[in-house]
Amino acid sequence: MPSTIAEKILARAAGVDVVKAGDNLPVRPDYMIAYDFPGYTDVMFKQMHDDFGIRTLAEPHRYVVFIDHMLTKGTEQERQVHQVTRDWCEFYGIELHEARGIGHQVMAELGYALPGNFLIHFDGHISGAGAFGALGWGVRRDLLEAWVSGQIYLDVPATTRFELVGELADGVDSRDLVHHIIGEYGADGCAHQVMEFAGPGARGMSIDRRQGLCGMAMFTGAVSAVFEPDEAALAYASRVARTEFTPQLPDEGADYAAVHTIDLSELRPRVVLPGSARSDNTRGVDELAGTPVTKAFIGSCASGRIEDIRAAALILDGRKVAPGVELNVVPTSDSVHQQAEDEGLLDVLRAAGAQIARSSCDFCFGYQKPLQPGENCISTGVLNISGRMGSTEANIYMGSAYTVAASAVAGTISSAEGVARS
Amino acid sequence: MSALRDYPPPPDVIRGRVAWIFGDDFDIDLVIGVENIKSYDADFLRGKVMRQYDPTFADRVRPGDVIVGGRNFGYGHPHYPPMVALRDLGIAAVLAESFSPGFWRGETYNGMPLLTVPGISTGVAKGDNVAVDWRAATVRLDDGTELRGTPPSDRVRRVIEAGGSLKLLLAEHARQPADRS
Numbered sequence: 001m002p003s004t005i006a007e008k009i010l011a012r013a014a015g016v017d018v019v020k021a022g023d024n025l026p027v028r029p030d031y032m033i034a035y036d037f038p039g040y041t042d043v044m045f046k047q048m049h050d051d052f053g054i055r056t057l058a059e060p061h062r063y064v065v066f067i068d069h070m071l072t073k074g075t076e077q078e079r080q081v082h083q084v085t086r087d088w089c090e091f092y093g094i095e096l097h098e099a100r101g102i103g104h105q106v107m108a109e110l111g112y113a114l115p116g117n118f119l120i121h122f123d124g125h126i127s128g129a130g131a132f133g134a135l136g137w138g139v140r141r142d143l144l145e146a147w148v149s150g151q152i153y154l155d156v157p158a159t160t161r162f163e164l165v166g167e168l169a170d171g172v173d174s175r176d177l178v179h180h181i182i183g184e185y186g187a188d189g190c191a192h193q194v195m196e197f198a199g200p201g202a203r204g205m206s207i208d209r210r211q212g213l214c215g216m217a218m219f220t221g222a223v224s225a226v227f228e229p230d231e232a233a234l235a236y237a238s239r240v241a242r243t244e245f246t247p248q249l250p251d252e253g254a255d256y257a258a259v260h261t262i263d264l265s266e267l268r269p270r271v272v273l274p275g276s277a278r279s280d281n282t283r284g285v286d287e288l289a290g291t292p293v294t295k296a297f298i299g300s301c302a303s304g305r306i307e308d309i310r311a312a313a314l315i316l317d318g319r320k321v322a323p324g325v326e327l328n329v330v331p332t333s334d335s336v337h338q339q340a341e342d343e344g345l346l347d348v349l350r351a352a353g354a355q356i357a358r359s360s361c362d363f364c365f366g367y368q369k370p371l372q373p374g375e376n377c378i379s380t381g382v383l384n385i386s387g388r389m390g391s392t393e394a395n396i397y398m399g400s401a402y403t404v405a406a407s408a409v410a411g412t413i414s415s416a417e418g419v420a421r422s
Numbered sequence: 423m424s425a426l427r428d429y430p431p432p433p434d435v436i437r438g439r440v441a442w443i444f445g446d447d448f449d450i451d452l453v454i455g456v457e458n459i460k461s462y463d464a465d466f467l468r469g470k471v472m473r474q475y476d477p478t479f480a481d482r483v484r485p486g487d488v489i490v491g492g493r494n495f496g497y498g499h500p501h502y503p504p505m506v507a508l509r510d511l512g513i514a515a516v517l518a519e520s521f522s523p524g525f526w527r528g529e530t531y532n533g534m535p536l537l538t539v540p541g542i543s544t545g546v547a548k549g550d551n552v553a554v555d556w557r558a559a560t561v562r563l564d565d566g567t568e569l570r571g572t573p574p575s576d577r578v579r580r581v582i583e584a585g586g587s588l589k590l591l592l593a594e595h596a597r598q599p600a601d602r603s
Contacts, residue, residue: 024575047588053597124524140528145587148595153577187447188494192523221494223523276498278447383499385449386456 002251004159005226006194009135009248013118021158021255026151031112033121034143035066035103035361036085040122044144045088052148059150060093064112066103067096071360072368101333101359104128104215104301109335111240115229115247120146125301125382127222128215131207132237133229133247135194138218157223158257159194161250164201166265171416173311174209175303175380175400177262178216179270179282185260187278191221193257196250198228201264207236208305215302216382219277269403269415274384274395285403285415295377296321296408297389298401299330299357300364303380306339308401313345315405315416316352322411327354327404330363354408366390378407429509431585432535436514436554438486440546442475448491449498450525453508459501467507485512488552492518492543496525505529515554517542517561517571530578533586537561539571556582 001018003011011019014027034041048054057063067085070078082098089096100106104125107113115133119126124138139145139152146152162181168174181189195217197210205213210227217225227233229247237245271288273281298304298312312329321327329349331337337359340346346356362368364381370390371377377389377396384396399407402416451459454470461467472479489508495518515535519542526536535556542561546552546569553562557579559571574582584590 024577051588051592052595138524140524141531142527142587145591148591153575155575186494187497188520188522191494191520192526218524221497221523276447276449278497385451385499387459388499392457 002253002255004194004250004254004256005133005196005228005248006135006157006159006224007254008250009116009118010154010156012116012246012248019156021156023156024153025156026153027118028151029120029146030062030117031064031119032062032143032146033064033066033103033107033112033119033126035068035123036082037069038081041065041088042081042084044147047144048148054148057092057094061095062150063092063094063147064107065089065094065096066106067098068101068103068106069361069365070367071099072357072362099360101331101336102301102361105211105305105332105336108132108211109240109333111237111242114237114241114243114245115233116245120152124218125215127217127224128211128301130214130217130224130226131210132233133227135224135226137224155192157192157194159196159254160190160258160260161196161198161256163199163259163261164197164205164264165199165261166201166263167204168264168267169417171402172267172269173307173400173402174205174213176267176270177264178213178219179272179277180262180267182220182277183270183279183282185220187219188221190217193222195220195222195225196228197225201262202227203230203232206307207232208307211305212302212308269400269417271378271403271413272384272398274386274397276385277398285399285413288397288413289415291397291413292376292411293325293378293397293407293413294375295371296325296327296404297363297377297379297381298404299328299332300381301332301361302382303401304330304332304336304359306336308380309336309340309345309349311401312405313348315402315409316354317348319352319409321353321408325408325411327408328357328363328369329354330357331359333359364389371396378404378413380404427506427509429533429585431533431583432514432556434555434557436486436488436535436556438484438488438514438552440548440550440552441483441487441489441513442472442479443490443543443546443548444492444495446492447494447497450496450500450504451498453504459503461503462506464510467503467510471507471511480511483511483513486514487512488515488517488554489513490517490542490546493520494522495520496522496529498522500525500528502528502532505532505534509534515556517554519543530581531587533582533584535582537571539569541569542571545569
């Protein structure tokens with residue numbers, strides 16, 4: 001029976017020949033991932049030990065933990081949170097990756113997000129693994145089910161296929177594509193489904209942009225997103241793979257809930273109004289031109305990769321961040337940071353007046369330099385609900401790294417279109 | 423997470439009234455206000471729940487009442503305290519045209535019956551008495567009208583019968599259930 005990528009990955013992970021959308025069955029993830037966060041990992045480890053009586057893990061290599069939140073205050077509370085995580089990981093023999101960058105990026109660099117792999121996490125931005133042809137699914141507290149049983153019951157999702165053609169114009173990137181998709185098909189346009197990206201436009205998209213796009217899948221209602229693994233994905237995976245892997249491609253005649261063709265060359269920069277990413281909050285940048293900003297942020301698991309930093313450097317080269325605006329740039333991982341340094345990009349950003357911070361999740365959730373009441377921030381972060389980056393009385397607009405950099409220079413929300421060519 | 427309440431499983435048929443009807447893409451955090459989404463304090467939450475919509479809500483709701491939503495109920499970045507606040511008042515189920523996946527998964531884990539019932543948001547009015555057979559996903563009104571939704575999968579049915587996923591998992595997988603020292 002012809003299958004989608006998601007169906008093939010889930011069938012393999014479930015140890016059956018075929019699954020189809022709507023089936024409910026237990027599936028064994030290749031990796032069961034978490035980042036340490038109070039109320040999540042500390043509670044889950046304690047439940048596993050105290051309530052379930054689990055003292056040893058049969059397959060500790062399937063558990064992966066990152067320390068990427070709460071790294072920037074240097075407080076005793078931070079130290080304690082992380083020490084609890086270190087102690088549990090040592091007790092169970094779980095590999096812990098500490099302060100190397102944002103886990104959703106580091107998992108790719110360390111070879112967990114391999115084509116054909118099935119990954120779960122309590123956090124939905126694990127879907128960024130789809131850039132490599134892996135299926136990453138955020139299951140919230142159901143991660144505990146997998147941790148204690150090695151498997152998780154899931155409804156096999158239907159798939160919507162996106163045939164991408166054309167190339168993104170200068171100053172436009174995949175962040176604009178995801179907001180375009182939400183604008184066109186709604187905040188539940190892919191509800192409970194997987195988004196499958198293919199076509200020449202997909203193959204022409206850099207890995208970084210694929211990660212940014214897939215990582216935002218939840219805002220279309222999707223449970224995940226996945227690209228057909230191509231030469232670029234396989235080349236990356238081969239370089240970092242920690243195990244063998246089995247890439248999965250969709251079968252001819254696979255059953256899709258919908259198929260949409262999108263011409264990337266027609267996309268224009270988008271900005272999302274404060275509140276949420278839903279479609280009626282999605283606007284063309286030009287509609288919001290002139291809106292003043294005091295903070296600008298390039299980072300998060302959906303941005304801050306080398307392509308995003310190159311985009312920012314392209315805009316900021318020879319220009320200055322406007323007076324009264326603070327631009328913070330946070331590379332997605334330490335290795336991205338190093339590459340950006342080696343390419344001279346961070347020198348360009350510093351010369352323009354940007355502030356560069358060590359990689360972590362802390363800006364995106366309002367832990368580091370929280371927004372103050374009345375501030376307007378333009379951000380590549382993943383979420384713009386009230387209070388997400390600090391005060392509930394601050395406004396968060398979201399856009400691409402191009403748009404954020406251009407807005408930082410202008411001091412108002414501005415498009416980068418044309419700037420790249422000038 | 424550690425502040426989770428312990429709620430018993432629902433009866434076979436949930437009988438109550440429609441306490442409120444929300445629109446499409448409803449962000450559950452608004453039930454208590456985004457400034458309060460980190461609190462699990464029962465008294466505090468009772469003082470905040472639905473204040474923006476109806477200051478009498480907390481006094482009005484009786485155990486067994488349900489809330490109704492439109493399409494994509496729970497959209498956004500759902501936190502747990504809003505549903506804790508509603509369940510503390512006695513809200514026994516959520517009936518919606520459709521649910522946002524993250525909300526659906528998080529609250530199913532907590533054992534809350536979330537029933538997808540097409541037509542529910544226009545088929546009932548606030549204050550209507552409803553009898554909800556949650557396993558069959560049927561909603562019966564006083565006038566005999568019945569709306570039919572999508573029954574939960576066997577796995578979700580077992581989660582709800584157990585009073586939440588944690589209890590089901592403990593029954594299935596605990597190796598030394600008595601060892602909780």
